[in-house]
Amino acid sequence: MSADSEQRTIRCLVAKVGLDGHDRGAHVIARAFRDAGFEVIYSGLHRAPEEIVQAAVQEDVDVLGISILSGAHNTLVPKVIEGLKEYDAFEDTLILVGGIIPDEDKETLLDLGVAEVFGPGTPMEETVEFVRENAPER
Amino acid sequence: MNAAAETELVEELLAGKHRALARVISKVEDREPGYRDIVSALHEHTGTADVIGVTGSPGAGKSTLVDKLAAHYRERGETVGVIAVDPSSPYTGGAVLGDRIRMASNVGDMDVFFRSMSARGTLGGLSTATADAVKALDAFGKDRIIIETVGAGQNEVDIVRTADTVCVLVQPGSGDDVQMLKAGILEIGDLFVVNKADMDGATRTVADLEEMLHMERDPTAKLNTGGFDAPEHPDSGDGADADGSASIWEPKVLETVAKSGEGVEELIDTLDAHSAWLDETGRREAKAKQRYAAEIRQLLRADAAELVEGELARRGGVEEMAERVHERETDPYTVADDVLGPIEECVEQERE
Numbered sequence: 001m002s003a004d005s006e007q008r009t010i011r012c013l014v015a016k017v018g019l020d021g022h023d024r025g026a027h028v029i030a031r032a033f034r035d036a037g038f039e040v041i042y043s044g045l046h047r048a049p050e051e052i053v054q055a056a057v058q059e060d061v062d063v064l065g066i067s068i069l070s071g072a073h074n075t076l077v078p079k080v081i082e083g084l085k086e087y088d089a090f091e092d093t094l095i096l097v098g099g100i101i102p103d104e105d106k107e108t109l110l111d112l113g114v115a116e117v118f119g120p121g122t123p124m125e126e127t128v129e130f131v132r133e134n135a136p137e138r
Numbered sequence: 139m140n141a142a143a144e145t146e147l148v149e150e151l152l153a154g155k156h157r158a159l160a161r162v163i164s165k166v167e168d169r170e171p172g173y174r175d176i177v178s179a180l181h182e183h184t185g186t187a188d189v190i191g192v193t194g195s196p197g198a199g200k201s202t203l204v205d206k207l208a209a210h211y212r213e214r215g216e217t218v219g220v221i222a223v224d225p226s227s228p229y230t231g232g233a234v235l236g237d238r239i240r241m242a243s244n245v246g247d248m249d250v251f252f253r254s255m256s257a258r259g260t261l262g263g264l265s266t267a268t269a270d271a272v273k274a275l276d277a278f279g280k281d282r283i284i285i286e287t288v289g290a291g292q293n294e295v296d297i298v299r300t301a302d303t304v305c306v307l308v309q310p311g312s313g314d315d316v317q318m319l320k321a322g323i324l325e326i327g328d329l330f331v332v333n334k335a336d337m338d339g340a341t342r343t344v345a346d347l348e349e350m351l352h353m354e355r356d357p358t359a360k361l362n363t364g365g366f367d368a369p370e371h372p373d374s375g376d377g378a379d380a381d382g383s384a385s386i387w388e389p390k391v392l393e394t395v396a397k398s399g400e401g402v403e404e405l406i407d408t409l410d411a412h413s414a415w416l417d418e419t420g421r422r423e424a425k426a427k428q429r430y431a432a433e434i435r436q437l438l439r440a441d442a443a444e445l446v447e448g449e450l451a452r453r454g455g456v457e458e459m460a461e462r463v464h465e466r467e468t469d470p471y472t473v474a475d476d477v478l479g480p481i482e483e484c485v486e487q488e489r490e
Contacts, residue, residue: 008168009231009258034232039256044239051245055238058251060160088157 010135012063015043015052017080020070025098029065032124038063038131049076053083056093062135068099073109081113092136096127144172148179151278156248159278163253166270177270183277185426187219188413190282191298193289194307199333201240203307203396203405204286208250209243210406211282217249219275221268223287223297226256233257237286251275265296266436269429272300295326300429302422303412304328305405308347311339324350327389328412331405335393347391385419387412449477 014030016023023045033040041059043052056064064084066077077097084090090113097109098118106117115134118127150158162180165173190207192200201222208218220241226233235254244250255271257264268285275283287297289306298304306327324330330351332343390408394401416422450456459473 008170009256011164030234034227034234035230037227037230037232039226039233039235039254041235041238041254048246054246054248055252057156058160058253059238060157060164088155 008138010038010063010131011041011059011061012038012065012131013041013043013052013056013059013061014065014067015047015055015080016045016067017047017049017052017076018068018070018072019046020068020072021045022069023067025069026067029067029098029124029127032128033065033131036128036132049079049083052080053087053089056080056084057087057089061093062138063094063096063131065096065098068097068101071100073097073099073101074105077109077114078112092138094131094134094136096130098122098127141172141175144175145179148176151180151274152183154279156251159251159274160253162274163255163271166274167255167258167267169267173270177273180273180277184273185276187272187276187280187283189272189276189285189301189303190409191285191287191301191304192307193287193298193304194331194333195309195312196288198307198309198312199396200286200288200307201237203331203333203394203402204237204284205241205243206396206399206402207284207406207409208241208282210402212244212247212250216281217279218244218251219272219278219280219283220250220252221255221271221275221283221285222252223255223257223264223268223285225288226258231258251278251280265300266433266440268297269300269433298326299432302416302425303409305331305409307331307333308343310334310337310343312343328387329390329392329405329408331401332391332393333396335401336395340393344391344393351389351391385421387415387421445481446477449481453477 012033014026014033016026026042030040030042041055041061043055052064052066055061064080066073066080068076081090081095084093084095095114096116096118097114099120101109101117101119109117116130147158147162151162162176164170165176192204194200204220204222208220211218222235222237224233224235224237233256235256238252238254241250241252244252253271255264255268258267272283272285285297285301304326306324306329308330310332324347330347332340332347334340392401392405392408394405396402416425450459453459453476459468462468463470463473
């Protein structure tokens with residue numbers, strides 16, 4: 001009775017926003033999430049914030065993981081968050097950011113509503129565990 | 139979730155809120171308490187969408203073609219819903235749902251509502267969940283709904299039964315003519331698309347398909363050996379309209395190159411032709427009724443199975459009984475009679 005078990009399947013969108021073309025990390029985290037039993041939707045490369053919002057809303061994901069290595073997080077992440085708010089999807093979406101984020105920017109992102117920022121070298125288990133513990137109750 | 143919240147969610151969906159639509163589909167997928175009431179409430183608002191099923195082997199180019207179809211429908215001013223089903227891990231239940239990537243023509247266009255669904259390891263459950271998700275999109279007001287699924291066996295046959303028109307994608311060189319003889323998805327197609335038609339072997343594949351299709355359409359007509367409870371073929375009818383013209387749909391074979399969009403227009407025309415044929419011959423209505431009958435049966439079976447599961451658990455669980463059977467204390471038939479006996483009695487008493 002796996003489908004009817006008490007535990008809801010956690011759905012995640014792994015998103016690459018903006019111009020950076022390195023998606024190795026996104027692939028690795030997608031695979032790790034899959035192996036953890038989550039349902040993972042991968043956005044593909046070079047997405048605009050609106051596209052990420054569209055995907056997050058339509059797929060009704062619990063978790064939105066944004067991977068950014070280009071340094072454009074300060075402009076892109078707020079746009080995504082604004083878009084989610086527009087569709088009433090901000091409140092119950094756990095937003096994570098992964099990639100190269102300087103410490104001073106990390107605080108800004110957290111203030112905006114990002115739940116956690118995972119830098120390079122973060123063990124997979126840590127991220128998976130964080131999602132398990134913090135996936136929003138619905 | 140309480141009844142008031144469900145009513146609100148249904149109202150929001152009917153009012154055109156994307157978030158509500160997305161949430162309803164999640165509830166349907168999760169089989170959350172209350173999802174049945176939601177689907178029930180939506181039912182009276184359904185029945186206007188044209189549902190197209192697209193199936194085929196992995197890598198046949200389904201997503202790319204669906205993307206092009208959606209773009210064409212949007213150009214005509216129609217709204218589109220897409221449900222793409224991908225497999226899930228039998229071990230962890232996890233899944234990577236990757237079809238969304240190929241929806242490049244429609245990004246940023248909220249009037250294409252694309253939703254990924256995973257198989258979640260259940261056979262019968264998936265087709266019910268997909269059918270319910272289709273109802274949500276239908277009630278939301280989508281003109282065209284496309285269900286996309288990897289075709290490999292019975293599972294997909296169930297899913298495409300929820301579609302008015304079934305489109306089977308075949309890749310050039312995907313096997314010899316014996317593959318075409320095998321039972322399964324080739325029997326359910328209203329039209330066949332040889333995608334990647336610019337590849338070597340496309341002509342051969344088209345020829346093989348044509349040959350297969352021009353054989354007897356109803357394979358069970360003369361060969362019913364008994365042991366198989368044949369469901370009515372969706373296209374079977376009395377063969378003639380009131381005015382005497384034939385009402386059999388001859389499956390078509392088309393060629394496309396989804397990547398470049400080649401052949402897509404012709405495909406759209408054929409889909410439209412099939413849709414018109416469904417309306418003219420009354421097949422759409424007949425199909426819908428067949429679908430509802432199948433749905434009622436499936437729901438009843440699932441509910442009955444749940445009842446039995448509960449009874450099993452109450453009697454110590456199936457493992458314990460298996461142990462007793464193994465020890466030759468009892469046998470499976472006796473166990474089944476024991477478990478079902480009281481339920482049967484209850485039903486009989488109720489009937490009187």
